[in-house]
Amino acid sequence: MIYVIDGSLESLLCAVFEWFERKPGKIMLQLEKYYQPDAFTTEFHVYKDRKKADRVWTGLKKKLDRGWMRRFYCTFLSESAQAYSSLFEFTCYIFSNPAGSEGNYGNAHVLAVAQTARKVEREKHRMEAFIRFQHSADGIFYCVIDPDFNVLPLIMNHFKNRYADQQWIIYDLKRHYGLYYNLEKAEEVNLTPEEEKNLQKTTGELHAIKENLYATLWKDYFKSTNIAARKNTKLHVQHVPKRYWKYLTEKMDT
Amino acid sequence: MSERIREKLNILADAAKYDVSCSSSGGTRKNDNKGLGDSHASGICHTYTEDGRCVSLLKILLTNHCIYDCAFCVSRKSNDIERAAFTVEEVVSLTINFYRRNFIEGLFLSSGIFKNADFTMERLLKVVKKLRLEERFNGYIHLKTIPGASEELIREAGLYADRMSINLEMPTEKGLKLLAPEKSHEDVKRPLGFVQNQIVQFNDEKKLIKSTPKFVPAGQSTQMVIGATPETDKDIMHTADAFYKNFSLKRVYYSGYIPISHDNRLPLIGTQPPLIRENRLYQTDWLMRFYGFNVNELLNDANPHLDVDIDPKLSWALRNLQFFPIDINVAAYKMILRIPGIGVSSAKKIVQARKFGKLRIDQLKKIGVAYNRAKHFIKCADTPYQLKDYQGTQIKSFILAESQSKYLKNDVQQLILF
Numbered sequence: 001m002i003y004v005i006d007g008s009l010e011s012l013l014c015a016v017f018e019w020f021e022r023k024p025g026k027i028m029l030q031l032e033k034y035y036q037p038d039a040f041t042t043e044f045h046v047y048k049d050r051k052k053a054d055r056v057w058t059g060l061k062k063k064l065d066r067g068w069m070r071r072f073y074c075t076f077l078s079e080s081a082q083a084y085s086s087l088f089e090f091t092c093y094i095f096s097n098p099a100g101s102e103g104n105y106g107n108a109h110v111l112a113v114a115q116t117a118r119k120v121e122r123e124k125h126r127m128e129a130f131i132r133f134q135h136s137a138d139g140i141f142y143c144v145i146d147p148d149f150n151v152l153p154l155i156m157n158h159f160k161n162r163y164a165d166q167q168w169i170i171y172d173l174k175r176h177y178g179l180y181y182n183l184e185k186a187e188e189v190n191l192t193p194e195e196e197k198n199l200q201k202t203t204g205e206l207h208a209i210k211e212n213l214y215a216t217l218w219k220d221y222f223k224s225t226n227i228a229a230r231k232n233t234k235l236h237v238q239h240v241p242k243r244y245w246k247y248l249t250e251k252m253d254t
Numbered sequence: 255m256s257e258r259i260r261e262k263l264n265i266l267a268d269a270a271k272y273d274v275s276c277s278s279s280g281g282t283r284k285n286d287n288k289g290l291g292d293s294h295a296s297g298i299c300h301t302y303t304e305d306g307r308c309v310s311l312l313k314i315l316l317t318n319h320c321i322y323d324c325a326f327c328v329s330r331k332s333n334d335i336e337r338a339a340f341t342v343e344e345v346v347s348l349t350i351n352f353y354r355r356n357f358i359e360g361l362f363l364s365s366g367i368f369k370n371a372d373f374t375m376e377r378l379l380k381v382v383k384k385l386r387l388e389e390r391f392n393g394y395i396h397l398k399t400i401p402g403a404s405e406e407l408i409r410e411a412g413l414y415a416d417r418m419s420i421n422l423e424m425p426t427e428k429g430l431k432l433l434a435p436e437k438s439h440e441d442v443k444r445p446l447g448f449v450q451n452q453i454v455q456f457n458d459e460k461k462l463i464k465s466t467p468k469f470v471p472a473g474q475s476t477q478m479v480i481g482a483t484p485e486t487d488k489d490i491m492h493t494a495d496a497f498y499k500n501f502s503l504k505r506v507y508y509s510g511y512i513p514i515s516h517d518n519r520l521p522l523i524g525t526q527p528p529l530i531r532e533n534r535l536y537q538t539d540w541l542m543r544f545y546g547f548n549v550n551e552l553l554n555d556a557n558p559h560l561d562v563d564i565d566p567k568l569s570w571a572l573r574n575l576q577f578f579p580i581d582i583n584v585a586a587y588k589m590i591l592r593i594p595g596i597g598v599s600s601a602k603k604i605v606q607a608r609k610f611g612k613l614r615i616d617q618l619k620k621i622g623v624a625y626n627r628a629k630h631f632i633k634c635a636d637t638p639y640q641l642k643d644y645q646g647t648q649i650k651s652f653i654l655a656e657s658q659s660k661y662l663k664n665d666v667q668q669l670i671l672f
Contacts (some may be wrong), residue, residue, distance in 0.1 A: 105607035106617045129298045133355045161285050161292040224267040226303040229512050235306025
């Protein structure tokens with residue numbers, strides 16, 4: 001039996017609902033976009049139903065504390081097919097066992113959810129660290145990223161609290177959406193491909209002289225705070241993996 | 255204008271880099287005035303230098319002019335180097351502009367002593383006051399307490415800073431006297447104790463009056479230079495332990511001495527900094543703070559030095575084989591913490607998971623235990639029966655044969671005859 005979902009949180013929760021209603025035994029969860037029909041297994045398309053999803057969500061909230069609800073959400077944001085089935089199995093396991101079962105790290109699904117959530121949290125933390133704003137002529141601080149996981153919803157509050165008195169845009173190039181804070185609230189924005197390209201330009205008219213000065217000062221600082229006698233490239237790369245370098249001011253050529 | 259500020263930043267960041275502390279954790283300032291910045295309780299490292307150290311704060315000296323002549327310090331009076339000084343406005347504008355671009359978590363401000371302690375402290379205070387009051391900056395500020403500054407100044411600075419620190423410099427009074435005759439540990443203890451008392455007082459007041467302002471919410475720290483003077487690891491860690499206990503320090507930092515001077519009291523220029531030793535000291539520090547070890551268990555008269563080839567937890571376990579093997583399915587949490595190869599988060603997971611059934615080897619591996627190391631010290635549901643009891647030296651050689659040390663490039667292991 002294969003359950004096909006469209007990848008939204010709602011469809012995932014509905015899949016859990018349907019499973020408990022039908023009790024088909026062991027099933028496989030597949031995403032619509034990767035799904036290839038197969039001659040020998042029966043398929044079941046999960047239709048989204050807000051009510052059913054809400055019932056599962058409230059049920060889950062009763063069973064899990066805030067920390068675990070966050071882990072659930074983080075794992076969902078990892079967007080991997082494997083994570084969806086882990087979440088499905090995890091939810092079924094939680095509902096069919098007494099309270100407190102989420103502590104059973106010996107269970108493969110519990111552990112998978114905990115570990116995936118950790119990866120997403122790590123990426124979130126990295127984004128809080130590695131985002132480098134540039135001050136544009138129109139007064140907005142902007143920055144582009146392409147994180148491994150969909151972490152924008154997780155970092156929104158952090159940046160909103162921190163930069164409460166400046167306008168900023170953080171744009172995810174991989175997922176083609178961003179956050180824009182207008183001094184009142186942060187909201188989702190979508191740009192056209194043309195605008196996206198403009199956002200990535202770091203030189204020219206978009207860039208004030210002052211901006212170059214601070215970039216240079218930051219690069220200078222990065223160099224002079226290094227102790228050459230202790231050089232440890234392996235450790236450096238471990239902390240700042242190369243895939244993030246392209247957006248780091250201190251790693252850009254002058 | 256911009257050339258001069260670049261020059262100053264280069265000189266004063268370069269002079270400040272030997273201060274190891276760069277943590278930005280423990281700050282709890284919330285951005286509730288719609289100003290700039292919000293401290294993150296866990297701290298954020300915004301980048302890492304090529305030597306692998308975290309860069310979280312803009313770490314600079316206000317000036318590298320200094321009236322002291324400490325042999326271990328680059329900014330000492332007798333050293334012929336370029337001198338510079340920031341103005342208050344320059345520091346504030348650098349901090350704000352770096353912070354706005356998400357380069358840093360805040361400011362680490364230290365200074366050479368010019369004129370006298372009070373004069374220096376006053377200037378430092380001016381910077382933090384301007385940041386907090388005029389710029390409404392809620393980011394992290396780490397401020398050096400200048401030994402000898404008046405208590406009023408220190409107290410006022412504490413109202414604006416998140417963390418304050420004073421460096422011990424040398425682990426023992428004797429070592430310090432050798433290299434910096436004008437300084438003493440007493441000069442450090444007095445202000446440390448004063449700030450500590452104030453923190454306790456403010457916290458007590460806070461319980462009664464909610465509007466009591468914050469006072470050094472992220473606590474105090476200190477730093478010792480390792481390898482400049484001939485102290486043993488035992489001396490160093492006992493000093494650290496005493497400071498943790500007497501002054502409730504948040505952190506003690508150990509900084510391997512990097513030769514910067516031709517002074518014959520010090521290691522020659524070109525000598526490798528003692529990186530492994532520094533690493534082992536930090537490991538010991540962690541064992542004391544998070545793993546419930548007493549400093550005497552790790553370093554005592556019989557073992558005044560830490561092993562270089564193995565970490566202190568493993569070496570404690572090998573000296574105390576009578577406690578092992580530990581059955582992870584029944585042992586107390588604090589005993590599980592003592593098993594080499596099991597860290598705090600694995601230990602917590604084990605304690606949770608074993609309520610649901612006896613744990614097996616494959617589960618332990620998945621949880622994150624370094625099983626190849628831990629297997630010599632544990633028993634679990636499907637541990638193979640072992641006829642022979644191995645000696646500590648044998649276990650050590652098994653572990654060393656399997657592991658690749660990041661420091662020891664060539665094998666220094668001795669042959670074992672039996």
